[in-house]
Amino acid sequence: MLTRRQFVSAVSAAGLASALPAQPARRPNVIIMMADDMGISDLGCYGSEIRTPNIDALASGGLRFTQFYNTARCCPTRASLLTGLYPHQAGIGHMMEDRKFPAYRGDLSAKAVTIAEVMRSGGYHTWMTGKWHVTPVNGSKHNWPRQRGFDKFFGTIHGAGSFYDPSTLSRDNDFIEPDSKDFYYTNAIGANASRYIEEAATTGKPFFGYVAFTSPHWPMHALEEDIDRYKTCYKDGWDALREERHRRMIELGIVDKRWPLTPRDPEVPAWKDAFNKEWEMRRMAVYAAMIDRMDQNIGRIVGALRKTNQFDNTLILMLADNGGCAEVLGPNATGRHIPDKTRDGRPVRRGNIPTIMPGRDDDYQSYGIGWANASNTPFRRYKHWVHEGGISTPLIAHWPGVIQNKGGLTPQPGHLIDLMATAADAAGAKYPGKFNGNTVTPLEGKSLRPILEGKQRKGHSEIYWEHEGNRAVRQGKWKAVSRHPGAWELYDMEADRTEMNDLTSAQPAKAAELAAKWESWSKKVGVVDWEVVRKS
Incomplete structure (x- = not known):
């Protein structure tokens, strides 16, 4: 630690400094x-x-x-x-x-x-x-x-x-x-x-x-010599x-x-x-x-x-x-x-x-x-x-x-x-x-x-995610996210990156904007409703 x-x-x-001369620029x-x-x-x-x-x-x-x-x-x-x-x-x-x-x-x-x-x-x-x-x-x-x-x-x-x-x-x-x-x-x-x-x-x-x-x-596979270092580490x-x-x-x-x-x-x-x-x-x-x-x-x-x-x-x-x-x-x-x-x-x-x-x-x-x-x-x-x-x-x-x-x-x-x-x-x-x-x-x-x-x-301008119906979009400090099959949540990543205070009700326009952007992106990249994909 x-x-x-x-x-x-x-x-x-850790000895990062190299004893060897630097190579020519290439x-x-x-x-x-x-x-x-x-x-x-x-x-x-x-x-x-x-x-x-x-x-x-x-x-x-x-x-x-x-x-x-x-x-x-x-x-x-x-x-x-x-x-x-x-x-x-x-x-x-x-x-x-x-x-x-x-x-x-x-x-x-x-x-x-x-x-x-x-x-x-x-x-x-x-x-x-x-x-x-x-x-x-x-x-x-x-x-x-x-x-x-x-x-x-x-x-x-x-x-x-x-x-x-x-x-x-x-x-x-x-x-x-x-x-x-x-x-x-x-x-x-x-x-x-x-x-x-x-x-x-x-x-x-x-x-x-x-x-x-x-x-x-x-699977949890490790060499015993490495495991030995951590035998009591997690007792608490x-x-x-x-x-x-x-x-x-x-x-x-x-x-x-x-x-x-x-x-x-x-x-x-x-x-x-x-x-x-x-x-x-x-x-x-x-x-x-x-x-x-x-x-x-x-x-x-x-x-x-x-x-x-x-x-x-x-x-x-x-x-x-x-x-x-x-x-x-x-x-x-x-x-x-x-x-x-x-x-x-x-x-x-x-x-x-x-x-x-x-x-x-x-x-x-x-x-x-x-x-x-x-x-x-x-x-x-x-x-x-x-x-x-x-x-x-x-x-x-x-x-x-x-x-x-x-x-x-x-x-x-x-x-x-x-x-x-x-x-x-x-x-x-x-x-x-x-x-x-x-x-x-x-x-x-x-x-x-x-x-x-x-x-x-x-x-x-935005970054997007979709996996198994779980959805998200990040735009600047804002992130809209949904755990399938739930509704959108909205978080301020500068104030609340641990996603504890859902601002959907306080910021409905921003939540709607990000949801719309995600829908547009999903069509562009070919996202299909997860329930349809899962049953295919």
């Missing part, structure tokens, strides 16, 4: 790194007690965004990140099922160009490690990474899976098996990213890399944790002290009344260990950049795909992502069973709504929903020589659709009007570079 003074000095403690490398199912308060530099020294060091030498947004769910976020479009425009308005509507095909649209295709066309070497999750696993490889602009790929095509034996593990265009007895997916993602960085250094080209970790998405429970994190977030400047901590989720008991406390503590300890191990591998990636003298000429962006996840895994859970047996033949015990302490290869659990509520401190709701808890993400940008406010914060809002524009801007690459014979949907995002340079960006 970091005080403001400790955070400011973290850059020295086009920068770009790396986007993304965590999976991680709340805004889960990193040390955003107020967490979880050990993340490598990420914190990037933040100390870079810039943290306090109002950056994702799309509330795995597939739509990845579609937006890759294309610079809203997910419906990329064909992934929901998940990987083909719902027959153009915005819900569950397969990355040919009318969308990927960030890798843009960067490769601009002369960049491209590579990816980790989770793809923008095309179904059905025998066709037309939308696998190698077919969508990446020169090299190691990772998984499917969305979730065991960290010891991940489903659909692939290299380039071929399925493969884990290559060692001690295989752990987070380590493999980091090792292959480091390898690709070293190989890229020999190409004579700048590179674009996309590192899509599956940590800390369920989720209520105390939320209060501690909120205090640190205020101290660090991540949130405004005027924004009250939201009440504990009504589905969550007070910690003093919770059952199975040892199991609950273990679940959160494993979750923390998963983030800890991800941070270690981010350190490994930074080490590869230093080793090849590329660190000072690389733009790094690090974020999460959605808020903390309150999904419950039952004992009858099934799917491609859940193996029947471990690699050595033992049965996998499925579901959140309190008599089974999670973390090993023969269990398959999630961390639960109480801890998800803490991950999303101080906000409301979770992954799936478009209240702030579901869509707010850390974004850490590190770019030596460009970012002026090192270790600073920016409250300027941004969205995933901006990452394509930012990478292309940094690279001098051109977003095309046509690609592979297809007319490409115009780019929705705007470059973040002015913000990185310490300027005031002319941002989006």
Whole structure:
């Protein structure tokens, strides 16, 4: 856990200063790194007690965004990140099922160009490690990474899976098996990213890399040496944790002290009344260990950049795909992502069973709504929903020589659709009007570079969301939001970002204006009523 003074000095403690001479000015490398199912308060530099020294060091030498947004769910976020479009425009308005509507095909649209295709066309070497999750696993490889602009790929095509034996593990265009007895997916993602960085250094080209970790998405799988650091960390429970994190977030400047901590989720008991406390503590300890191990591998990636003298000429962006996840895994859970047996033949015990302490290869659990509520401190709701808890993400940008406010914060809002524009801007690459014979949907995002340079960006007039009928629109300080199938709510994000004081009755004209804007946008991008989509 970091005080403001400790955070400011973290850059020295972590050894960010490179002993190698700076490279001559040239086009920068770009790396986007993304965590999976991680709340805004889960990193040390955003107020967490979880050990993340490598990420914190990037933040100390870079810039943290306090109002950056994702799309509330795995597939739509990845579609937006890759294309610079809203997910419906990329064909992934929901998940990987083909719902027959153009915005819900569950397969990355040919009318969308990927960030890798843009960067490769601009002369960049491209590579990816980790989770793809923008095309179904059905025998066709037309939308696998190698077919969508990446020169090299190691990772998984499917969305979730065991960290010891991940489903659909692939290299380039071929399925493969884990290559060692001690295989752990987070380590493999980091090792292959480091390898690709070293190989890229020999190409004579700048590179674009996309590192899509599956940590800390369920199942709760972590190495015992990492879990040991957190064995007693959560003995005081989720209520105390939320209060501690909120205090640190205020101290660090991540949130405004005027924004009250939201009440504990009504589905969550007070910690003093919770059952199975040892199991609950273990679940959160494993979750923390998963983030800890991800941070270690981010350190490994930074080490590869230093080793090849590329660190000072690389733009790094690090974020999460959605808020903390309150999904419950039952004992009858099934799917491609859940193996029947471990690699050595033992049965996998499925579901959140309190008599089974999670973390090993023969269990398959999630961390639960109480801890998800803490991950999303101080906000409301979770992954799936478009209240702030579901869509707010850390974004850490590190770019030596460009970012002026090192270790600073920016409250300027941004969205995933901006990452394509930012990478292309940094690279001098051109977003095309046509690609592979297809007319490409115009780019929705705007470059973040002015913000990185310490300027005031002319941002989006509005930013929009829709997922499973949950709707939202942000316009300046105003946000209208609806939890399906409920009515619109209206909040002043400057005074009340924790969404506690609904102003719909006090500001009916503004509420109506934003609702109308959302309806117009929904028609533009192809949103279909969720009840119709769900039944299709």
